[in-house]
Amino acid sequence: MVVTLTYFNGRGLAEPIRIILAYGGEKFEEVRVPIVFPPSLPEEVRNKCTWGQVPLVEFEGKKLSQSLAITRYFARKHNLVPKDDFEAALCDEYVDACRDFMNLWTPIVHLIAKKEEEGLKEKKDEVQTISKQKFLNVFNSIVEKNGGKRLVGKSITWADIYLTHALQNIEMITGLSLVSEFPALKELMNEVLNVPSIKSWIEKRPKTPL
Numbered sequence: 001m002v003v004t005l006t007y008f009n010g011r012g013l014a015e016p017i018r019i020i021l022a023y024g025g026e027k028f029e030e031v032r033v034p035i036v037f038p039p040s041l042p043e044e045v046r047n048k049c050t051w052g053q054v055p056l057v058e059f060e061g062k063k064l065s066q067s068l069a070i071t072r073y074f075a076r077k078h079n080l081v082p083k084d085d086f087e088a089a090l091c092d093e094y095v096d097a098c099r100d101f102m103n104l105w106t107p108i109v110h111l112i113a114k115k116e117e118e119g120l121k122e123k124k125d126e127v128q129t130i131s132k133q134k135f136l137n138v139f140n141s142i143v144e145k146n147g148g149k150r151l152v153g154k155s156i157t158w159a160d161i162y163l164t165h166a167l168q169n170i171e172m173i174t175g176l177s178l179v180s181e182f183p184a185l186k187e188l189m190n191e192v193l194n195v196p197s198i199k200s201w202i203e204k205r206p207k208t209p210l
């Protein structure tokens, strides 16, 4: 089976899917659409997306849209969703919180993408302060209480992968060091980034600005 993943030529909402496909050893090919501002898709791509947006995956004559549905589908397939229903719900909660964290940074990401420097530093400082209070402190203490390496249980889950992507992606785009003062988050990221299949995907993935 070959999975075709359609997305913009960036990490964004598609990267956790790519990482999990690589983790699971799935064969996948990509359609990478050039990034434009404001974001818009060529008509032929938009028309084949159920909700008019990417990411979209196609395999065995099937189509799946909505990034979290896609990510969770492949996570479950590759044993990255806990069997216990409550632990699985905790993973959902933490992934949703990652999305809230990413959405908080979206205006900054757009300013950087458009190379708009005016007021950028002040806005970055403001969002960094909110990020630490609302998200990084909370995630760090969840990981500490769970033994210092993972968000849920003792084995890697898709929540660990999603959080690693969210933190790494915002650090790469903004040039800020967000996790340096959060040892449990650094440890969690190290664990994920040193899984051999994930490490080799990250080394070989296209080097895009976003």
Ligand SMILES: N[C@@H](CCC(=O)N[C@@H](CS)C(=O)NCC(=O)O)C(=O)O
Pocket: 008, 012, 013, 039, 040, 041, 052, 053, 054, 055, 065, 066, 067, 068
């Ligand atoms: N809820 C959707 C949101 C998808 C979304 O916002 N996609 C953006 C790219 S990140 C898009 O397709 N933008 C182009 C457009 O709306 O024309 C998901 O999680 O997949």
